[in-house]
Amino acid sequence: MASGATTVAFAGLEAKPVDVQVQLAGGVPGIVIVGLGDKAVSESRERVRAAFAGLGLAVPAGRVIVNLAPADLPKEGAHYDLPIALALLAEIGVMPKDALETALAFGELGLDGSLAATPGALPAAMAAQAMGLSFICAEASGAEAAWADGRVIAAPSLIALVNHFRGSGVVRPVARGALVEGGPTPDLRDVRGQEQAKRALEIAAAGGHNILLCGPPGSGKSMLAQRLPGLLPPLSAAELLEVSQIQSVAGMLDRGRLTRTRPFRAPHHSASMAALVGGGLKARPGEISLAHHGVLFLDELPEFAPQALDALRQPLETGEVSIARANHRITYPARVMLAAAMNPC
Incomplete structure (x- = not known):
């Protein structure tokens, strides 16, 4: 038997x-x-x-x-x-x-x-x-x-x-990893001037709106976007569980420590479609899923491949990513706040 x-x-x-x-x-x-x-x-x-x-x-x-x-x-x-x-x-x-x-x-x-x-x-x-x-x-x-x-x-x-x-030895019980209530995050007070842009960030954070920052190089677009998670409330218990599961599957949890800080992902503009929405040989979560309940920042938006940007449309509408394979289908959550930056020309 x-x-x-x-x-x-x-x-x-x-x-x-x-x-x-x-x-x-x-x-x-x-x-x-x-x-x-x-x-x-x-x-x-x-x-x-x-x-x-x-x-x-x-x-x-x-x-x-x-x-x-x-x-x-x-x-x-x-x-x-x-x-x-x-x-x-x-x-x-x-x-x-x-x-x-x-x-x-x-x-x-x-x-x-x-x-x-x-x-x-x-x-x-x-x-x-x-x-x-x-x-x-x-x-x-x-x-x-x-x-x-x-x-x-x-x-x-x-x-x-x-x-x-x-029965000849006993494995000791283990304790949970630490829960980090909120680590140091970039603060909006670091930005001098740009009152209109800061007001736009506050409105976007309050309503969960996506935001596009357009301005010349060196005007502080990336600096402003990096401070967007600091305007958002800490993750709730349900949100923390979802985010931690994604990080666990991606191998990103360090010694079982969880954090209530909202994710912030800023992929390079050379990132492929699979890197953004997920996929690959083992259909791992992409950047949009790793930013679940957080902020996905696309700097130099026009430099991203058109196919990669087109692939973001449905996840932004539905809040999830579906990766289809010949014999199975995989779904990852992807409810994000999209922030993008670009030059005027």
């Missing part, structure tokens, strides 16, 4: 449950991973093999079949290392099988058996809490995952997890 563990696959910010099933079978020795995984998932076999060697264990002789179900859901990332390793340990009797029935595993393995942080720990922990499961992750992801208000088991290594589930 196969042993199993639970993890997640990301579709935008949504963490969908994935069953990791491991079974020992006869045949040519090796680890075979099936279930529509990407290159990082297929490389898990070597990381798991090396981590087992670090524990003084050997991968069982014969064929080890790893199935990631549902099979038609694309799987991306290195966080499948830990659930595969734990399911295999349960299959060979190193740890009890029932220990994984009430947990969701999420983490990358090092060659020495250590656990490394991977992007997306916060939405994955929220999914585990919604399913009523404990969340197993790397120690480096513990402070971030603790914001989900569920039970978090954050271990530094695979051997520490084995000892924890066998």
Whole structure:
């Protein structure tokens, strides 16, 4: 009978449950991973093999079949290392099988058996809490995952997890990362003169309007735009949660610290359409999603590629970005305040 563990696959910010099933079978020795995984998932076999060697264990002789179900859901990332390793340990009797029935595993393995942080720990922990499961992750992801208000088991290594589930060692509870109420932001009082422009910024901030600053080089357009987030109120609890999930998926949360300061993103005018709205091989959030509930500043607006500017039209209207692929569709939130600057000619 196969042993199993639970993890997640990301579709935008949504963490969908994935069953990791491991079974020992006869045949040519090796680890075979099936279930529509990407290159990082297929490389898990070597990381798991090396981590087992670090524990003084050997991968069982014969064929080890790893199935990631549902099979038609694309799987991306290195966080499948830990659930595969734990399911295999349960299959060979190193740890009890029932220990994984009430947990969701999420983490990358090092060659020495250590656990490394991977992007997306916060939405994955929220999914585990919604399913009523404990969340197993790397120690480096513990402070971030603790914001989900569920039970978090954050271990530094695979051997520490084995000892924890066998009762010979206990993983200490983790505390949430710090909440930064509001760091130092550029203040509008730094600007001398430009009373009409400052008044326009205040009106735009009060009403949530987009704004275009037009003036000669050196007149202070960029300086004014950088001070726009300081006019906006701090993020509310719901907004903070949405922004932090995006930052988690993008790998931007530092030691689980959250901030109520509104995002401010200022991409270079050479940025591509995928960089602005999201996309790429793994459909990561773009600049407009990273600026969610904040300010997206486009300096030298006419220098941006026409295709990139056209791609911003629908997200600005609907407040979300939809990235379509042949076999799936990903949606990221993108409710931003757009500020742009340009020269008169």
